[in-house]
Amino acid sequence: MRFSEIVGLLSKYDLVKTHNLSDDPEIKDISEDSRKTKINDLFICVKGSRFDSHTVANSTNASALICQYEIKTDKPYVIVKDIRLAISITAYNFYGPFDNLRFFAVTGTKGKTSAATLFKEITNANADKCALMTTVVNSTPNFFELSDHTTQSPLYFAQLLKRSIDEGAKFASLEASSQGLDMKRLDGLSFDRIAFLNLTRDHFDTHMNFENYFEAKAHLLDLVKSDGIVFVNSDAGKWSKLYAQRGIDKGLKVVTYGTSGDIKLKVTKADDNGTQFRLKIDGEDFDFSSTVIGDFMAYDMTASVLAAVSFGIGIEVIQKAVNNFAGVEGRLERHHSDGYDFYIDYAHTPAALEAVLKFVRKLTQGRVIVVFGAGGDADRGKRPLMGSMVQKYSDLMFLTNDNPKSEDPLKIIDEVMNGISDRSKLHVVPDRKQAIEMALKTWKAGDKVVIAGKGHERVQIFNGYEVPFKDRDVAFEILKGMGRI
Secondary structure: OEHHHHHHHHHHOOOEEEEEOOOOOEOOEEEOOHHHOOOOEEEEOOEOOOOEHHHHHHHOOOOEEEEOOOOOOOOOEEEEOOHHHHHHHHHHHHOOOOOOOEEEEEEOOOOHHHHHHHHHHHHHHOOOOEEEEOOOEEEEOOEEEEOOOOOOOHHHHHHHHHHHHHOOOOEEEEEOOHHHHHOOOOEOEOEEEEEEOOOOOOOHHHHOOHHHHHHHHHHHHHHEEEEEEEEEEOOOOHHHHHHHHHHHHOOOEEEEEEOOOOEEEEEEEEEOOEEEEEEEEOOEEEEEEEOOOOOOHHHHHHHHHHHHHHOOOOHHHHHHHHHHOOOOOOOOEEEEEOOEEEEEEOOOOHHHHHHHHHHHHHHOOOOEEEEEOOOOOOOOOHHHHHHHHHHHHOOEEEEOOOOOOOOOHHHHHHHHHOOOOOHHHEEEOOOHHHHHHHHHHHOOOOOEEEEEOOOOOOEEEEOOEEEEOOHHHHHHHHHHHOOOO
16 A cells, blocks of 8 residues: 555545655555564654654654654655544554454443453354454464453554454454543444443543543444444443433444343343353243353343344354353452362452452352452542442452552552441451462351452553562462462
């Protein structure tokens, strides 16, 4: 693609302020990393909070530039009005088109990873290849990589999609985070099916309030094809009603599901052995059974089931895939060793903690023991709410560090403690390994231990450095040292 073609594309979206076409190189790749930029690359200059790549643009091997503001350069360039949108439009058109892929995107505060992953498992069971982009992994039919963001950069995702098509993929399943949508990382794509799972407090450091948070999630509706379908969890409160109505107002087909939705959902059994639920589709009842635990997980799995049905995948194939679905790492991951019952879960919001602990509470004959903390550089307002929620459903709390990042760990702990009125069952143990060890050593027959907050994560992040740390591995290391495994 010639640079002039890219400028023309951006002009169609009214993104061009000015440009210089003193040369019109053939663009062979796109780069955001000055250290990896090659000749015939298009280099995208972004002024970030910590670094402005405009300052190094002339020292790169790039043959052309996309800039946010004018710089002194001999390279051909285009200056754009909205760099985020420009990156997405350029990436998805340069590496695309992706018209042959059927897209399924899931948004919501919690449950996105499980729903997106199950959809991939269903398509695979139908002998259809699928690309996947989640908080935990990114994959193509022949490639697998652990993830470090929920919604990756458009350049990364566009290259992933191109590779997926080359490898014969028919579908793409992904999480659509509010921050990714707000940053327009998915603009330029068109979605066949989307699902809205829920909206509970999170990311208020970015969105400030529920209204802004909702609008970020609702932007996904702008990216749905005119003949697409929107699936909405009708049991998720007022925000689900608003989401459904927003979709209807846009002329989209909206299908609700839940106890009172268009598709009736009933959880028939939920315990430590798995989850069973029934869906009434077109007047006929269909039963599903999974080893995934958590009654709330039925709502996440239903979104994937309905999307698969709408794509014409047979119900028996779907039932078998659900039955074989082992869940996602760090999502209410149960471990039973020498009598010990403990769970690893990613819950890091008040609502997620409530869902997990309420479920575990129902299954516990003894005490519910919880290890938890709150992350740094994130919504501070949710911290006392998290403390209050854990107090409500637990018998013993070990408050510790999560990922403090640039914040003072002890101040984070103090803010969580503001929501805990009964300090008699609270132990403050900043060292996370020590907190997990104390919880496991406190365990008695009939108790259940929940280690919450980090789930699948492989490191703890402190100011300026990372420490290898995985809750599951640490717990097993402790139990091994106790002679329990």
